[in-house]
Amino acid sequence: MDIDTQQHDGLCQATLAGEFTIYAAADAKARLTALLDACAEVELDLSAVSEIDTAGFQLLLLIKREAQRLGKTVRFVAHSRTTLELIDLYNMAAQLGDPLVIPAP
Numbered sequence: 001m002d003i004d005t006q007q008h009d010g011l012c013q014a015t016l017a018g019e020f021t022i023y024a025a026a027d028a029k030a031r032l033t034a035l036l037d038a039c040a041e042v043e044l045d046l047s048a049v050s051e052i053d054t055a056g057f058q059l060l061l062l063i064k065r066e067a068q069r070l071g072k073t074v075r076f077v078a079h080s081r082t083t084l085e086l087i088d089l090y091n092m093a094a095q096l097g098d099p100l101v102i103p104a105p
Contacts, residue, residue, distance in 0.1 A: 001016065001017070001018045001019060001020055001021075001024035001027065001028050002015075002016070002017040002018050002048075003015070003016055003017075003028065003031050003032070004017070005035060007038070007039060010039060010040045010041060011039065011040075011041045011042075011043065012035050012038060012039035012041070012042045012043070013042075013043045013045065014032070014035060014042065014043070014044050014045065015044075015045040015047070015048060016028075016044060016045065016046055016048065016049050017048035017049070017050075018048070018049070018050055018051075019049075019050055019051040019052075020049050020051065020052040020053075020056035020059075021051055021052065021053045021055060021056055022053055022054075022055035022056075024056070025055040025056060025058075025059055028056075028059060029059055029062070032044075032059065032063050033063070033066065036063060036066060036067055036070070036072060036074065039072070040072050040073070041072065041073045041074075041075075042063075042067065042072070042073065042074045042075070043074075043075045043077055044060075044063075044074065044075070044076050044077070045077055045078045046076055046077070046078060046079045046080055046083045047077075047078035047079070047080050048080065049080045049082055049083050050080070050082060051082060052082055052083055052086050057086055057087075057090065057092075060076065060096070061092075061095075061096075064076075064096060064097075076096060
């Protein structure tokens, strides 16, 4: 899992790329929580996520809930087809609270 980050004016933008699975979860958790600590607002671009499993999805939920607890904002944007399929499978779109753009088939 690659995480490319940029920071400006209190907004942290990160692009997650590759496999967001149990094998990458520990490293990703440390990097994403550090990002949340550093910024009041975080935007996670999921367009380059090629694979996501339950561990990756649980980490997204953890980051979202931790941001709410801290009074910060986390948005998931540009969902890859893989992330959209998992969100749909788990019926979790409403809980994430971010707009989902469904690409044409």
